Amino acid sequence: MTxxxxxxxxxxxxxxxxxxxxxxxxxxxxxxxxxxxxxxxACITREFxxxxxxxxxxxxxxxxxxxxxxxxxxxxxxxARGLDTLVLGEDARIVRYGGTTVTGVSEAxxxxxxxxxxxxxxxxRLLWRWLNRVPPRLxxxxxxxxxxxxxxxxxxxxxxKSEMREFLRLIGANIYDDVGENFSSELLKGGLCLDAVxxxxxxxxxxxxxxxxxxxLGGAAGAYAVPAGGMGIIAxxxxxxxxxxxxxxxxxxxxxxxxxxxxxxxGVETADGTRIASYTVVSSADPxxxxxxxxxxxxxxxxxxxxxxxxxxxxxxxxxxLALDRLPDAHGLDAEQLGQRLxxxxxxxxxxxxxxxxxxxxxxxxxxxxxxxxxxxxxxxxPDGQHVLSAVAQYAPYALDGGWxxxxxxxxxxxxxxxxxxxxxxxxxxxIEGELLTPVDLEEEFRMTGGxxxxxxxxxxxxxxxxxxxxxxxxxxxxxGLYFCGxxxxxxxxxxxxPGLNAARAVLQREGDQ
Amino acid sequence: MSAGQVxxxxxxxxxxxxxxxLDTLNRWHEWQGYTVADALYCxxxxxxxxxxATGVFDLTPMTKYRITGPDATAYLDRLxxxxxxxxxxxxxxxVVWCNDAGQVIDDGTVFHLAENDYRLCSQERHFDWLLAAxxxxxxxxxxxxxxxxxxxxxxxxxxxxxxxxxxxAIGGLKPFDLMRLEYGGASIVFSxxxxxxxxxxxxxxxxxxxxAFWDDLFAAGALTGIRAIGGEALELARIEAGYLTAGVDxxxxxxxxRPGRTRSPLELGMEWMVNFGKPNxxxxxxxxxxxxxxxxxxxxxxxxxGNKPAVDAYIHAKRGAGExxxxxxxxxxxxxxxxxxxxxxxxxxxxxxxxxxxxxYYRREMHWRREMARAKVVEGPFWDPPRRRATPPEPY
Numbered sequence: 001m002t003x004x005x006x007x008x009x010x011x012x013x014x015x016x017x018x019x020x021x022x023x024x025x026x027x028x029x030x031x032x033x034x035x036x037x038x039x040x041x042a043c044i045t046r047e048f049x050x051x052x053x054x055x056x057x058x059x060x061x062x063x064x065x066x067x068x069x070x071x072x073x074x075x076x077x078x079x080a081r082g083l084d085t086l087v088l089g090e091d092a093r094i095v096r097y098g099g100t101t102v103t104g105v106s107e108a109x110x111x112x113x114x115x116x117x118x119x120x121x122x123x124x125r126l127l128w129r130w131l132n133r134v135p136p137r138l139x140x141x142x143x144x145x146x147x148x149x150x151x152x153x154x155x156x157x158x159x160x161k162s163e164m165r166e167f168l169r170l171i172g173a174n175i176y177d178d179v180g181e182n183f184s185s186e187l188l189k190g191g192l193c194l195d196a197v198x199x200x201x202x203x204x205x206x207x208x209x210x211x212x213x214x215x216x217l218g219g220a221a222g223a224y225a226v227p228a229g230g231m232g233i234i235a236x237x238x239x240x241x242x243x244x245x246x247x248x249x250x251x252x253x254x255x256x257x258x259x260x261x262x263x264x265x266x267g268v269e270t271a272d273g274t275r276i277a278s279y280t281v282v283s284s285a286d287p288x289x290x291x292x293x294x295x296x297x298x299x300x301x302x303x304x305x306x307x308x309x310x311x312x313x314x315x316x317x318x319x320x321x322l323a324l325d326r327l328p329d330a331h332g333l334d335a336e337q338l339g340q341r342l343x344x345x346x347x348x349x350x351x352x353x354x355x356x357x358x359x360x361x362x363x364x365x366x367x368x369x370x371x372x373x374x375x376x377x378x379x380x381x382x383p384d385g386q387h388v389l390s391a392v393a394q395y396a397p398y399a400l401d402g403g404w405x406x407x408x409x410x411x412x413x414x415x416x417x418x419x420x421x422x423x424x425x426x427x428x429x430x431x432i433e434g435e436l437l438t439p440v441d442l443e444e445e446f447r448m449t450g451g452x453x454x455x456x457x458x459x460x461x462x463x464x465x466x467x468x469x470x471x472x473x474x475x476x477x478x479x480x481g482l483y484f485c486g487x488x489x490x491x492x493x494x495x496x497x498x499p500g501l502n503a504a505r506a507v508l509q510r511e512g513d514q
Numbered sequence: 515m516s517a518g519q520v521x522x523x524x525x526x527x528x529x530x531x532x533x534x535x536l537d538t539l540n541r542w543h544e545w546q547g548y549t550v551a552d553a554l555y556c557x558x559x560x561x562x563x564x565x566x567a568t569g570v571f572d573l574t575p576m577t578k579y580r581i582t583g584p585d586a587t588a589y590l591d592r593l594x595x596x597x598x599x600x601x602x603x604x605x606x607x608x609v610v611w612c613n614d615a616g617q618v619i620d621d622g623t624v625f626h627l628a629e630n631d632y633r634l635c636s637q638e639r640h641f642d643w644l645l646a647a648x649x650x651x652x653x654x655x656x657x658x659x660x661x662x663x664x665x666x667x668x669x670x671x672x673x674x675x676x677x678x679x680x681x682x683a684i685g686g687l688k689p690f691d692l693m694r695l696e697y698g699g700a701s702i703v704f705s706x707x708x709x710x711x712x713x714x715x716x717x718x719x720x721x722x723x724x725x726a727f728w729d730d731l732f733a734a735g736a737l738t739g740i741r742a743i744g745g746e747a748l749e750l751a752r753i754e755a756g757y758l759t760a761g762v763d764x765x766x767x768x769x770x771x772r773p774g775r776t777r778s779p780l781e782l783g784m785e786w787m788v789n790f791g792k793p794n795x796x797x798x799x800x801x802x803x804x805x806x807x808x809x810x811x812x813x814x815x816x817x818x819x820g821n822k823p824a825v826d827a828y829i830h831a832k833r834g835a836g837e838x839x840x841x842x843x844x845x846x847x848x849x850x851x852x853x854x855x856x857x858x859x860x861x862x863x864x865x866x867x868x869x870x871x872x873x874x875y876y877r878r879e880m881h882w883r884r885e886m887a888r889a890k891v892v893e894g895p896f897w898d899p900p901r902r903r904a905t906p907p908e909p910y
Contacts, residue, residue, distance in 0.1 A: 131516075263793035296594055297650025298585075301796045305616035306646040471614070478799065 005031040005248075007507065008278040010255045010294065011447075011486065013041025016284035017238035017249075018500030019485040019507075022072055023282075024245035026508055031278070032247055033270060035447060038232070039239045040451060041284065042446045042487075043495050045230025049433035051383045052323040052495065055231035056437060057446055057453065058495050059319075059372050059390040060341060063219040064234070065132060068497025072237040079377035083224040087191035087343045088423040092331035095187040096340070098223060103183040112182045117222075120232075123167050124217035126155060131218065131491035132498055135464045136508050137474050159390070171211050172200050172460060176204035176348050181212075185504045190345030193352075194368050198392060199493065201316045203355030204348050207461040215458060218496060225343045226374045227422050230381065232496065258283070258294045258482065265295075265481030282503060284486040286448050286455035287468040289315060295479065304478050307469040312462065313488075315439035315452035317359055318396035320369075320416050320448035322389040323382065323433040327373070328426040339376035344369040344423045358395035363412045367393045367419055391416070398439035398450045409436055448487075455488030464490060475506035477500075483507055522548040528663045528724035529573035536742050543745065546639060546659070548575035551729075551744035558848075560747035564710050565849050567739025568672045570731065571748050573664035573716060577622075577639050581632040583653035590624060590632060593796060595779055596674050597789040601626050606690045606705050609634075610779050610787055611643075612797030616769035616804060617776035619643060620760050621784075623707060624717075625692055633658075637760045643768065647796070663724040667731065668714030668751070671738035673907035676704075676715065678734040684715065685906035698723050698730070709748060710754025713901045738910055753845045753854060756815055756895035758782060763813070763842040763856050778804055781811040781861070811839075814864040815896065816889040818853040821846055822876045824887065827855075830871040831863050831888055838863050841872065847896055854896045855889070866893040 009020045012034035024030045038044060042057035060083075069075070084098030095104040100117040102110055136148035146402055157162050170178065175196040179189040193204035196213035203209075216222070227233045239249055257269040258281050267277040283290040288309060291297060297305045345368045346349050354364040375387040382388050393416045400408060413436040421428045439451030448455055456468045465473050467490045475483050475490070485503030487493035525548045533551055541552040550572065553560055558606030563569040581589065591598040591849065594609040601607040603626045610621040634644075644655050667675070676684055683695060692705035700723040708714035719727055732740055760766050762824045767776040777787050778801060788801055818824050824844040828837045839859030847854045855872070857864075864870060870892045875884050901908060 261793075263798075292650065298588065299794055301614040301794070301798070302593070302643065302647040303796070305649050309646075309649060 002267070002275050002277045004277040007031070007280045007282060008276055009035065009282050009284065009485070010040040010258070010290070011035070011041060011284035011338060012235075012239065012249055012251070012485060013284045014043040014238055014495055015485050015487065015500030015503070016041065016233050016282070016498060017242050018027065018071060018497045019066055019282055019284070019504040020247045020249075021238065021242040021245050022501060022504030023317065023507060024242060024247045026504070027348070027377070028191060030242075030247045031276065032249040032255045033034060033255050033268065033276075034249065037251055039251065040232050040235030041105065042448070043231045043235045045232030048321045048325040048435045050204050052386070052388050052433070053230060053341055053381050054109055054196070054321045054388050054390050055374070056319060056321065058231050059374070061225040061227055061231065061234065061495055062223065063494040063496040065128075065219055065497050065501065067465070067501055071241045071497075073235065073241065076233050076237050078362070079226045079228040079374065081223070081225045083226070085191060085195070085222070085224070085343060086340045087187040087345055089187050089346065090422050093187065094333075094337070097188065097191065099221075102188060105183070105188050109183045109185050109188060113188065119166075120214060120217060121221050122159075122163075123170065123361045124214040124221065126159065126167065127214045128218040129210075130464065131215075132502070134154035134328045134407055134474055134509070135490050138465050161188075164489065171214075172208050174205050174207055175209040175213055176352060178210055179204075179348055186347035189348040190368075191343045192347045192349055194345035194370065195429050197351065197355070198370055198394070199317050200458050201312065201314060201358065201397070202459065204351050205351045211460060211463070212458055215492065216494075221373065222408070226372070226377050228378055228380075230374065230378070231495065235268045235373050239368050255294060258290070260295060260299045260479065263480065265298075265479060279481050280483070280507060281481060282483040282485050282507060284500070286313065286486055287311065287382055287484055287488040288449045289447070290482075290484065295482065299479055301478065304469065304471045307471065311451035312457040312459070313452050313455060313470055314391050314395050314398035314457075315442060315450050317392050317394040317453065318412065318416075318439065319437040319442065320389075320391040320393050320413070321435040321437075321507060322427075322431050324387040324427070324430040325432055326385055326430060327376070327387055328424050328430050330424040335376050337371055342371040342373075342424075344371070344419060355395055360367065361397055361399055363396045364394065364413070365415060367395065367416055369418075369419065370392045371415070385434070391420070397465065399442070400438075404438045404440045409438060412436065412438070452493075453487065454493030455486055458492045463492070467492065474502040476510060527572050528721040529572045529574065529665070532725060532728045533572060533742055540687055541744070544576060545575040550575060553744040553746050554742050557744065557746040557750075560741055560743035561685060561750050561848065563739060563741035563743060564669045564712060564747060564751045566670065566677055567741065568669040568735050569710075569741055569743040569747060571666040571668070571743050574662075575659070576664055577636050578659045578662050578664075579634045579641070580656040580658045580659075581634060581644075582630060582712045583651070584630060585651040585653050586630045586632055589648060589651040589653045590634075590795060591792060593644070594624070595784075595788040595795055595797065595801070597792055598624070604692055605630050606692055606707050608690075608787070609774050610782075610784050612779065612801070613767045614796060615767070615776075616797035616800030618764055618779055619767045621758065625703070625705060627692070627694075627703065638766055650909060661721070663719050663721045665717045665728070665731075666708055666710075666714065666748075667717060668708045668710040668712055670713055670901055670909040671735065671740070672714050674738055674910045675731065675735040675740060675880045677909070679730055687715075688905045689903055691881060698850055699728055702727070710751040710756055711757070711895050711897050711902060712751070712899065713904070713907050750845050750847075751864065753843050753851060753856065754847050754895070754897035756856070758856070759843070760814070763858075770907070777811060777813075777858075779807065780804055781809045781813065782811045812861040812862045812864045813857050814857050814859055814870075814891045815893070816841070816855040816857055816870065816872065817892050817896070818855060818872050818887050818889040819873075820885060820887045821853055822874045822885055822887070823853065824855045824872045824874045824889075827875070828873045829857055829859055829889070830873060838870070850896050852896060853887075864891050866891050
């Protein structure tokens with residue numbers, strides 16, 4: 001006999017688990033099917049070299065929304081919280097910023113940074129208020145949508161006239177001009193620019209990179225945390241919450257098809273041919289995979305299919321993992337400093353130059369990086385006295401000219417090591433083993449189209465009411481019973497939990513409508 | 515072309531040279547890149563050829579797509595509003611297709627040539643949309659407008675003409691049937707279809723044999739009044755038949771800029787072609803919603819008093835009341851002896867039998883005159899003779 005659930009969740013990423021927990025809390029009988037052997041999706045921790053573990057996708061926690069954090073009970077223990085950002089110069093100079101303070105810059109920059117950070121924080125709070133809700137559906141003529149839109153407008157208006165104008169001016173603007181107008185320190189400008197473009201296919205001079213910067217400030221407002229035991233602990237905690245709420249989670253159960261009968265979803269089929277019936281299927285897989293591979297384009301209308309085909313979802317960030325026999329003696333940086341979030345972003349021009357080759361399908365010859373050495377805070381990640389270094393290195397386009405092969409990968413790996421050595425002298429000699437994950441590797445390991453950590457490029461045309469595409473921006477696909485809850489839906493990627501939370505709400509709301 | 519002018523970059527069809535020989539007016543217009551005759555010697559005479567003898571219209575510029583592959587039927591079934599599974603090989607179906615909002619992109623005909631082998635004909639070009647619709651289907655779509663020459667051979671003596679050519683086998687074709695015959699060493703598709711509402715056929719043939727076929731056709735039809743015709747004669751015949759033209763009676767949704775200027779099939783009187791029994795087709799969700807909530811517009815056929823063609827006229831529900839719509843195609847019908855029009859009105863008005871008022875402006879020696887004419891909403895085509903359906907056709 002076929003099993004039946006009220007809701008089947010495809011994928012046990014953090015968003016899937018959150019949505020599952022929320023739906024179970026609302027009384028639904030929920031099943032989560034995960035293709036991999038462990039839960040967490042791109043929020044996991046695994047071994048990459050003998051005795052060395054790392055969080056291979058998301059490696060810092062900074063965006064988790066309070067509503068999602070509440071689901072983690074007991075609260076996870078953190079190996080470190082409130083980490084600052086350190087921008088490393090080649091000449092041993094460093095700029096350190098966090099909260100509203102910055103050191104290593106001129107007095108003028110220090111003052112400017114304080115008001116800059118406050119303004120960004122204010123705008124980010126407004127943006128995230130919108131991001132934590134189901135966005136209104138424009139043009140549907142429903143009162144609820146009109147109310148939601150009016151509420152957004154009102155929240156914008158209460159900023160005050162000049163602040164509202166400033167917000168609207170900045171939301172589509174580029175970060176390059178903004179930091180150029182405000183600061184003179186190259187390292188500060190570089191760091192702020194890299195913050196804005198990390199994980200996207202854009203350079204500091206690309207439009208709406210202030211929006212992406214505001215996006216990053218959601219949650220902890222630029223303070224970074226390292227969960228004890230790695231990012232996987234967060235996913236495990238969410239899985240526990242979900243199970244407690246009554247969710248059944250099955251790992252090693254890849255969904256191969258979402259079943260459709262007579263124009264509506266009727267269940268799923270897993271790799272071993274098992275069919276599970278459910279009139280509601282919520283997919284945390286990226287929208288392209290969900291529609292084209294799991295459901296099949298023929299069950300949708302052509303305009304929607306065409307929009308989704310054009311969805312930009314090519315990742316541009318590689319992950320670098322190094323096992324180190326001890327900390328490098330870099331410019332005399334101590335463990336406290338090395339334990340912060342480290343950036344290699346020599347200047348705003350340097351970040352833009354790193355992006356240039358990516359426009360033409362080539363990787364950066366001087367990549368920019370975000371580095372974390374979590375083992376400084378968490379000794380369980382590496383053998384005694386030894387360390388792991390985890391870095392996001394960009395740009396490394398998914399659609400590399402000629403494709404990613406072993407040789408191209410080796411070359412980019414070497415470039416990354418050279419760049420690291422230039423900014424953290426001595427690190428090369430400390431390497432025991434290393435691993436580079438290109439977007440193609442990330443696509444395969446984490447089953448996300450394009451290896452993009454946002455599942456779909458984060459840009460204004462794929463944002464809010466139009467994320468991933470018009471017609472599916474309220475988590476509801478244009479196919480009865482199918483919902484999205486992953487990073488590809490509103491608001492986007494990063495370990496925020498917002499897509500999962502909002503999606504659960506959209507599912508319940510839809511049931512209420514019917 | 516007068517001296518000093520540059521030749522227009524228009525394509526010519528394989529029948530161009532033959533039409534040029536008959537042409538005395540030099541009035542041509544453009545259709546999807548091709549040059550097409552408005553009229554060759556006299557549009558009235560050409561029109562009467564359709565109704566009383568045989569009119570031959572060069573249909574080659576008609577956009578033609580070939581759709582083949584194991585998923586061809588499923589593909590078309592998702593593309594158009596009709597149930598394509600009911601259209602057997604050897605049949606032609608009049609179809610309409612919509613965007614996701616349920617607004618009509620175009621109408622056309624699908625020829626089911628053989629199992630998993632279809633030809634889609636339409637006035638406009640749609641390659642981009644057809645390719646987008648092919649995602650997820652095992653089909654191949656080829657644009658074959660230039661590879662297939664086509665003639666519309668329409669009128670009461672058309673069958674007799676074909677019979678004299680030794681093509682009597684097509685006498686068995688019922689309306690919307692098609693068959694393939696060998697003729698002059700080539701494989702030619704004959705379909706009992708047309709845009710005139712009369713007995714008539716369309717011929718789909720390789721360009722290489724086009725001129726030879728034309729010559730044989732005109733030789734065989736000489737005694738029964740065969741004439742080459744241009745677009746104007748056909749236009750009058752299609753209004754009498756009540757057929758719609760894209761860009762005239764509705765605006766293709768992919769060409770509309772302003773919101774509210776497009777039409778759904780329900781608003782064009784095509785609800786009989788919308789099969790809500792199909793689980794998915796382009797526009798289904800929006801059309802189901804419209805079906806529940808009601809449409810904004812209604813397409814009506816009007817029989818108007820007087821003899822002044824109601825070209826571009828406004829329509830009123832009552833004399834002196836506000837406008838409720840407008841005429842999109844209008845003509846004095848010589849064969850029906852009626853002043854007829856196709857019009858778009860507010861969906862609350864214009865049920866069959868209703869009386870509406872048409873505000874006709876016309877000009878007499880420079881001065882404009884205005885006439886408020888009574889118009890009755892009629893059902894079905896204005897011109898629908900029994901010979902249109904009689905199988906086998908009567909000989910002439």
